[in-house]
Amino acid sequence: MNMFIRIIAYILLAPIVGGLLEGIDRKISARMQRRVGPPILQPFYDVIKLFKKQVISVTTGQSFLLITYLILMIVTGIMFYGGTDILMCFFVMSTAATFLYFASVVSSSPYATIGSHRELIQMMSYEPAVLLACVGFYLATGTFNVSEIAQSQISNIAYLPGFFVAFVFILTIKMRKSPFDTSTSHHMHQELVKGITTEMGAQNLAIFQITEWYENVFLMGVIGLFIVNSNPISIAVAVAVVLVTYFLEILIDNTSARVKYELMLKMSWMVTLFSAGVNLLVLMLVQRGGA
């Protein structure tokens, strides 16, 4: 019963929470640049407007592919907040990202094509850290099951600090924040127009935007999973850690210029190898010593 409440809460509340987070993000970004900034509800105004505009679709398949992207991302979140296998959640998330790639590349626009190729490179950059995080959770708790991981005796971050650092690092890529917003970004970049979203207008862009909100809430959930344990107070701590992480992402976004893809690939793999990899070795050694 509890599981159904969580799933329904995710489906209904995730877009609201995601939109509010983005609104606060834009407000804080504006304040960091000494501007007044848009109202906090601005992302919702944008999406409502996008739904009311005339639909110009380059190819008929694009809307279908984008809706599939949205549905798969919702399924990812449902599986995660429903408490099933975390490995499966990330596999479904990767499938969703592939549909976004197809939705963009099907338009055969040069800008969208470059953007989607960069999206694939971004996937290559963050995938190792994501998979290692799953392995880390398994080594720390002996299970891939999200609801059992959340019931562990002490917070998993105690065993997995390196995995946490690697995951926060690749979160910058996943949330399309500078310096790793190579495929598209929320700011104007004339060099590839809007990258992967170039050929998405009106309601297609609105669907993309809503999917981003679902995705962000899911990723924040994974950050929270590092903190949550059997003690109910840990949920409040997890929310605080999630908010601090989000603020850190905004700070990184506003203080760094975008990098080339080679550097992004090198940096993310290095950080994954050195923080998550070393953590993994230590964890395995300690466990062997214990047994």
Next chain:
Amino acid sequence: MANIKRSPWLLHYDGSSCNGCDIEVLACLTPVYDAERFGVMNTGDPMQADILLITGGINTQNQEVVKQLYDQMPRPKVVCAVGVCACTGGVFKDCYNILGGADTVIPVDIYVPGCAARPQAIIDGIVQAVELFQKRSEEHDALVKNKGKEAS
């Protein structure tokens, strides 16, 4: 009736401007004027734009480009000509290659004169364009509704 004027996204196109007006357009987005507090976003993508901001006159080479940009924008849309060159052709009016203001190729709704147009004038122009955008959107909604009725 949803209030869509809170989210006007701009597409800025530089015709054959001397860059004076372009710099003033970008000045509107700086912390001093901060047009983003009205929800204004400067997007480079015509498919996502609501208001087309043109600076500079139309010449024989860019007339097709301007037409295409206008056609790629989804309805409802508003066109705003910034600076005297985009309004009438300005000092370049009699040049052999200049056809005139932006209204020689596409319908222009708002004219912002000045050489270069001041940021205050540009923001005033955008505010007027936004009002018109809301009106057009309501007309567009009514059109879509009537079409739906005819179909059913």
